[in-house]
Amino acid sequence: MSTNSAPHVLISGAGIAGLALALQLVRSGIRATVVERADAPRPGGQAVDLRGASRDVAERMGLMPGIDARRVHEIGMSYVDGRGRVFGRMSMSDFDGEGAVAEIEIARGDLAEVLLEALEEAAAAAPGLVEVRYGDRITALEQHADRVDVEFEHASPASFDLAVGADGVHSATRRLAFGPEEQVATPLGGYAAFFTLPTPADLEPGWFALRFVPGIAFGLRPDRDPATSKAILTLRSEHDASLRGDRSAQEALIRRALEGAGWHAETILRAMPEASDFYFDELVRIDLDEPVRGRVVLLGDAASCGSPLTGMGTATALIGAYLLGEHLAAGHDDVPAALARYARDIAPFVEAGKKIPGGGIDRMVPANRFAAVMARAATGVMLSKPFLPLVRRMFAAGGPDLALPTVRPSTRRAHAEV
Numbered sequence: 305m306s307t308n309s310a311p312h313v314l315i316s317g318a319g320i321a322g323l324a325l326a327l328q329l330v331r332s333g334i335r336a337t338v339v340e341r342a343d344a345p346r347p348g349g350q351a352v353d354l355r356g357a358s359r360d361v362a363e364r365m366g367l368m369p370g371i372d373a374r375r376v377h378e379i380g381m382s383y384v385d386g387r388g389r390v391f392g393r394m395s396m397s398d399f400d401g402e403g404a405v406a407e408i409e410i411a412r413g414d415l416a417e418v419l420l421e422a423l424e425e426a427a428a429a430a431p432g433l434v435e436v437r438y439g440d441r442i443t444a445l446e447q448h449a450d451r452v453d454v455e456f457e458h459a460s461p462a463s464f465d466l467a468v469g470a471d472g473v474h475s476a477t478r479r480l481a482f483g484p485e486e487q488v489a490t491p492l493g494g495y496a497a498f499f500t501l502p503t504p505a506d507l508e509p510g511w512f513a514l515r516f517v518p519g520i521a522f523g524l525r526p527d528r529d530p531a532t533s534k535a536i537l538t539l540r541s542e543h544d545a546s547l548r549g550d551r552s553a554q555e556a557l558i559r560r561a562l563e564g565a566g567w568h569a570e571t572i573l574r575a576m577p578e579a580s581d582f583y584f585d586e587l588v589r590i591d592l593d594e595p596v597r598g599r600v601v602l603l604g605d606a607a608s609c610g611s612p613l614t615g616m617g618t619a620t621a622l623i624g625a626y627l628l629g630e631h632l633a634a635g636h637d638d639v640p641a642a643l644a645r646y647a648r649d650i651a652p653f654v655e656a657g658k659k660i661p662g663g664g665i666d667r668m669v670p671a672n673r674f675a676a677v678m679a680r681a682a683t684g685v686m687l688s689k690p691f692l693p694l695v696r697r698m699f700a701a702g703g704p705d706l707a708l709p710t711v712r713p714s715t716r717r718a719h720a721e722v
């Protein structure tokens with residue numbers, strides 16, 4: 305715990321939410337310790353969208369130069385048949401950057417890199433204010449009125465003024481402070497997998513090509529480096545607890561779903577075992593009434609999640625980290641009050657961020673051959689000019705209309721005071 309009035313904040317998880325919060329805190333002169341379960345920064349993930357309030361946050365946090373240097377330049381999305389012939393297109397310009405492909409797209413791993421670089425720079429300017437510890441995790445939390453006592457797998461126990469669970473959809477902090485995952489998680493009927501592979505020679509540059517067959521939608525999405533692409537797989541499948549952490553079982557499920565699926569199914573299957581950034585998880589929704597319990601607060605996917613189908617997880621995490629950082633900087637002599645203000649301000653973004661544009665897995669992945677034929681016909685019609693305004697409304701996620709609240713500068717402490 306800190307000896308001066310600035311709190312010492314523990315952050316569990318060095319993903320988008322955890323890194324962004326650490327950056328906000330260190331810039332405000334607040335001490336932060338980040339513990340990340342993985343042994344090193346985790347690469348991977350497909351392009352994530354920044355629009356509306358999340359784009360404002362990126363600008364306010366000074367992240368845009370790093371983002372611009374790593375942007376994925378996507379023209380739009382195309383739907384292909386088993387021989388790779390396009391039968392529907394959704395170009396970014398048709399949707400003013402607010403469709404399935406946003407104006408600012410950056411691979412999740414690249415955004416994490418931008419945040420990490422900014423954090424290193426901020427840490428160098430404020431020595432001793434932030435520590436990022438890889439290969440460690442929280443094992444126990446004990447709340448007191450004025451602090452949280454924490455035990456770790458490796459490091460010695462320590463006390464903090466605040467513990468932040470930014471440890472993702474299966475948050476251990478949430479389990480320790482709020483209760484079991486089953487109480488807040490709703491399986492959405494499927495799984496998602498992402499990994500990087502060499503770009504096939506016949507792929508149309510700049511287009512996110514997608515094919516759906518019964519049980520799976522699979523696509524190849526441009527990467528920052530044209531030599532590589534991201535494989536994006538969305539599977540319909542019942543909840544199966546045994547898949548968690550078992551890569552060979554996960555690959556077997558994908559193999560069965562892609563068997564005979566045509567187009568680049570074989571390319572994806574050949575590359576899958578070699579992928580060093582293979583990511584696989586269940587599509588789940590996380591609903592919590594309140595992200596704060598005493599001196600523990602949840603951030604990003606740990607607090608609320610609508611699954612990667614929303615395309616909003618990273619945006620909501622970034623907005624949350626920014627607002628939490630601002631409120632702690634503005635009122636850090638009263639951490640509970642700062643947390644209450646944060647919970648109030650983030651609530652509308654959390655709700656909007658769980659909306660799945662275009663419908664859920666039932667709409668995205670056909671259940672059988674008949675549904676696949678119907679979906680293909682419907683896609684062709686919906687992406688024709690007369691229907692574009694309707695589709696535009698379907699894809700309008702909740703985020704862009706919500707303005708970023710301003711944390712009153714009058715209540716902010718000057719950096720020098722800290």
Ligand SMILES: Cc1cc2nc3c(=O)[nH]c(=O)nc-3n(C[C@H](O)[C@H](O)[C@H](O)COP(=O)(O)OP(=O)(O)OC[C@H]3O[C@@H](n4cnc5c(N)ncnc54)[C@H](O)[C@@H]3O)c2cc1C
Pocket residue numbers: 316317318319320321322339340341342346347348349350351352412440441442470471472473474475476477498583603604605606611612613615616617618619621
């Ligand atoms: C490798 C990876 C790839 C992803 N790819 C995509 C994608 O392509 N599309 C998409 O929509 N979403 C993807 N996601 C999810 C997406 O990153 C989040 O929805 C969003 O960015 C919110 O971020 P977050 O920081 O809350 O969670 P995450 O980005 O999931 O970060 C959580 C971090 O906490 C760490 N962690 C987990 N448990 C513990 C623990 N017990 N102790 C300490 N640390 C822990 C994790 O290793 C991770 O670094 C991916 C997540 C990861 C980790």
